Amino acid sequence: MTPTPGSTTTRATDEPPPTAAPPEADSVSSEKFVTLTAHEMQVPISVLSWNMGRLNRVLGTVSERPDVRRILDRLLEANVRLTTLVEDLLNLAKLHEGAFRVYLRPIQLTEVARRCLKTLEREAERRGVVLTWSWDQAQIPLTRGDPNRLSEVITNLVSNGVKYTPRGGRVAISIRSSSELAPPTVPIPAGKTRTGKYLLVSVEDTGMGIPNDEQPKVFQQFFRGRKAFASAEGGTGLGLYLVRRMVEQHGGAVWFVSREGYGSTFFFTLPVAEPYPEGAEATKSA
Ligand SMILES: Nc1ncnc2c1ncn2[C@@H]1O[C@H](COP(=O)(O)OP(=O)(O)OP(=O)(O)O)[C@@H](O)[C@H]1O
Ligand SMILES: [Mg+2]
Structure with a gap:
């Protein structure tokens, strides 16, 4: 029978009940995953930032080429964006935990x-x-x-x-x-x-x-x-x-x-x- 608006459909008795975890459990574990990942990203990001700064100083002074300058700018911009994103995620997690x-x-x-x-x-x-x-x-x-x-x-x-x-x-x-x-x-x-x-x-x-x-x-x-x-x-x-x-x-x-x-x-x-x-x-x- 095709269900009509307002009618209810009954699940066949041999059909297994839905197995998906309750939404609360899902959202807790994905929030935790995001926090852990953001945390783990801090070390590689600080290595990137430090070395990007050095590269910028070294190449920025020895190379007059505009394409090198453009590449450096793009890298610096992406690095700032990544750093801010991770900081924001960690701050948000701390706020949710009441640990900010x-x-x-x-x-x-x-x-x-x-x-x-x-x-x-x-x-x-x-x-x-x-x-x-x-x-x-x-x-x-x-x-x-x-x-x-x-x-x-x-x-x-x-x-x-x-x-x-x-x-x-x-x-x-x-x-x-x-x-x-x-x-x-x-x-x-x-x-x-x-x-x-x-x-x-x-x-x-x-x-x-x-x-x-x-x-x-x-x-x-x-x-x-x-x-x-x-x-x-x-x-x-x-x-x-x-x-x-x-x-x-x-x-x-x-x-x-x-x-x-x-x-x-x-x-x-x-x-x-x-x-x-x-x-x-x-x-x-x-
Ligand atoms: N100076 C501004 N001029 C025009 N719109 C703004 C300005 N500041 C904020 N907004 C508007 O408010 C929204 C929310 O700003 P918010 O800084 O919270 O987020 P975002 O800039 O979109 O992303 P994020 O800051 O997380 O990188 C922006 O998406 C934009 O629509
Ligand atoms: Mg913003």
């Missing part, structure tokens, strides 16, 4: 930013995007932060700016003091006060912008915009999700303004470091 930690101590955020921007400068140049940064060092107080995590935050935001801005465009980073955690239009966690002493970082681009209907989704796990998805740009849609988690773990906030076709500005704040005992270190977990 930030190690807070008084730091000079401008130093962290400078190092990230130096690394991203070459990539921006290759893509024909002008990367600029500005801050008044004397006016920037210390913040309490985890330099590794904040480096990931800055790298994610700036590389989005570079990635989603066409040739001829600009990405500008600024750091300044602010007296509010976030503007009144941005929701903040319950129990937090809006006013205080903060550093405000902005990453402004003249790129493709984010369509209105996609704006509420950009901080969701695995979300990628239609244009990003259709473009040749790689990505998992984890970057901004991790940025938000990391910034919030520091007691800060992250938000953006964007107009399709004109560009986007992403902002994040971090609390200024209170006077802190010399040499002391604190740990805060997710």
Whole structure:
């Protein structure tokens, strides 16, 4: 009998029951596999990074040939992409396990930013995007932060700016003091006060912008915009999700303004470091 809509079909009694493992078990083991694989990839990736850096220095100085330069650039870019991907996967796994930690101590955020921007400068140049940064060092107080995590935050935001801005465009980073955690239009966690002493970082681009209907989704796990998805740009849609988690773990906030076709500005704040005992270190977990 052909089943009609709404009718039920009965399984013949000699037919074995479905043998597939319950979906929960499947997803647990595949998640574990991804985590283990990402973990194992760290060593070969650091060997690659180290030797790529050396190759770049040696060949970059002795060879004037543009094709050699192009090959080196492609290798460096693929290496950065691979490193970021593995870092994102490991961070996501730690978040799922509740083992994601930030190690807070008084730091000079401008130093962290400078190092990230130096690394991203070459990539921006290759893509024909002008990367600029500005801050008044004397006016920037210390913040309490985890330099590794904040480096990931800055790298994610700036590389989005570079990635989603066409040739001829600009990405500008600024750091300044602010007296509010976030503007009144941005929701903040319950129990937090809006006013205080903060550093405000902005990453402004003249790129493709984010369509209105996609704006509420950009901080969701695995979300990628239609244009990003259709473009040749790689990505998992984890970057901004991790940025938000990391910034919030520091007691800060992250938000953006964007107009399709004109560009986007992403902002994040971090609390200024209170006077802190010399040499002391604190740990805060997710
Ligand atoms: N500066 C930007 N300009 C335009 N669109 C952006 C910008 N930053 C993020 N987006 C949009 O938000 C989406 C989510 O960003 P997110 O950084 O989380 O993921 P991704 O860049 O696609 O991949 P990944 O960061 O994991 O490599 C992007 O796919 C893109 O559609
Ligand atoms: Mg991204």
